[in-house]
Amino acid sequence: MDIELSSEARQWQTMARDFADEYLQPHEVEAEHNGGVLSPELTARNKARAKEIGFSRMDMPKSLGGLELSIESQVAVWEQLGRVTNALAWCFAEPQSWMLEACSADQLQRYVLPLMRGEAHDCYAITEEGPGSDVAALSATAVRDGDGYRLNGEKWFVTSANLANYFWFQARVEEDDSDALFFIDQGTEGVEIIDTPTFSHTYAAHHPTYRFKDVWVPAANRVGKAGDDMAYTRAWFRRERLMIAARSCGAAARLIEEASEFARHRMVGGEPLIDKQAIQMMLADSATELWATRLMTYEAANAHDRDEPLRSLHMRCSMVKLYASEMANRVADRAVQIFGGRGYMRENVAERFFRELRVDRIWEGTSEIQRLIIAGGLKKRGLEGM
Structure with missing residues (x-):
C-alpha cells in the first residue's frame, strides 16, 4: 500500500520506523503493566535517541537550529510513531512553527527553544x-x-x-x-x-x-497581542488534528499486520483463519479504509506545504482527524474480534489500541465538533472553497 512520498519524507519515515521498532515497541507490555512508565535507564535512552535523531527540531527553522522539515515528512514520522502503544513515542517535546509568530523573542528563548533542545516539556x-x-x-x-x-x-x-x-x-x-x-x-x-x-x-x-x-x-x-484571539489556538489544533490522523494510520497499519499474521497461523476447522470469508471481509475493509485515510492525510500535509489558505487547511485537518480517528477505531474493533480471546488480553496489541484509540475521537475536538466545523465551511464556501 505504497504512497508516493518525497525522498526527504521517505528518509524520515525509515528513521521513525527504526526508532519505533527498536527502541519503543519491545517495551510496550512492560509499560502496560507498570502504569505506562519504563525504567529510568530506558526512558533516558529513548529521550537521548529521539533528540539525536532530531524529532524535537522537525518543525523549527534552520536559523534557530531546527530542521525545517516539510509537513509531509513530519506526518511520515508520526505515522510510524503511531504504530507504538502506551504513548511511548511521547518521549520528546515538539515545538511548533506557529510559536515563532506567536511568541516574542524573549518567550522563544525562555520557553520554546528549550523544548527544541530537549531541556523542557x-x-x-x-x-x-x-x-x-x-x-x-x-x-x-x-x-x-x-x-x-x-x-x-x-x-x-x-x-x-x-x-x-x-x-x-x-x-x-x-x-x-x-x-x-x-x-x-x-x-x-x-x-x-x-x-x-x-x-x-x-x-x-x-x-x-x-x-x-x-x-x-x-x-x-x-x-501574542490583543486581536489575535483564537488564531494561535487554531494553529495548534490544526497541527494536533493532522498528527492524530497520522498516528491513527500507523496504529491501523500495525493492527492489520498483526491480525493478518495471527490469522495466517491460527488453524480453525483444519484451515488457516485467514481463509475464512468472515475474516477476509474484516481485513479487506480495514485495508481499504486505511488506504483512503492515508491518501487524505498526506494530501492534507501537502496542502500545508503548498501554503493553501488557512480556512482550507482548517477544514482538511478536521476532515482527516474525523475520518482517521473513526477508521482506526473500526480497525481496532475488528482486530480484537479476529484475535478472539487473545484480543482481550492486555499483552495483545489489539487490546491496548482498542482502549487507546478511543480518545482520538474526543480530544483536540470531538468527532461531532469536527462535523460542525466541516458543515460550517461547506455552508459558507461550498465544496470548491474547502
Whole structure:
C-alpha cells in the first residue's frame, strides 16, 4: 500500500520506523503493566535517541537550529510513531512553527527553544469542565494587575502536566475582551492540582485537573497581542488534528499486520483463519479504509506545504482527524474480534489500541465538533472553497 512520498519524507519515515521498532515497541507490555512508565535507564535512552535523531527540531527553522522539515515528512514520522502503544513515542517535546509568530523573542528563548533542545516539556491548559471542545466559550479569566495579569480558572485534561515545566494557559482577557494564551511556570503560586483521574489507556503522561487561583504572571508571559484571539489556538489544533490522523494510520497499519499474521497461523476447522470469508471481509475493509485515510492525510500535509489558505487547511485537518480517528477505531474493533480471546488480553496489541484509540475521537475536538466545523465551511464556501 505504497504512497508516493518525497525522498526527504521517505528518509524520515525509515528513521521513525527504526526508532519505533527498536527502541519503543519491545517495551510496550512492560509499560502496560507498570502504569505506562519504563525504567529510568530506558526512558533516558529513548529521550537521548529521539533528540539525536532530531524529532524535537522537525518543525523549527534552520536559523534557530531546527530542521525545517516539510509537513509531509513530519506526518511520515508520526505515522510510524503511531504504530507504538502506551504513548511511548511521547518521549520528546515538539515545538511548533506557529510559536515563532506567536511568541516574542524573549518567550522563544525562555520557553520554546528549550523544548527544541530537549531541556523542557510543555502542556496545554485549555479544556474546561463546561465548554469542553468549545474552546471559544471558556470561562477562565485574565485581569490586568500592575505590570502583569491575574489568572483564574479550572482546567481539565491537562495532558502531560505531570511531566511538564510550564503551561500554555488560555483565558479571556478582561481589558480587551479577547482570548489569549499565557505561559505559567510549574510551581507558580496559586496553581493547584485537584485531581489526577485514571483513564482507559496506560500512559506515563497523566491528564490532571488544575485550579488556577489568582495566579500572577508578568505581561511578558502573554502570547501574542490583543486581536489575535483564537488564531494561535487554531494553529495548534490544526497541527494536533493532522498528527492524530497520522498516528491513527500507523496504529491501523500495525493492527492489520498483526491480525493478518495471527490469522495466517491460527488453524480453525483444519484451515488457516485467514481463509475464512468472515475474516477476509474484516481485513479487506480495514485495508481499504486505511488506504483512503492515508491518501487524505498526506494530501492534507501537502496542502500545508503548498501554503493553501488557512480556512482550507482548517477544514482538511478536521476532515482527516474525523475520518482517521473513526477508521482506526473500526480497525481496532475488528482486530480484537479476529484475535478472539487473545484480543482481550492486555499483552495483545489489539487490546491496548482498542482502549487507546478511543480518545482520538474526543480530544483536540470531538468527532461531532469536527462535523460542525466541516458543515460550517461547506455552508459558507461550498465544496470548491474547502
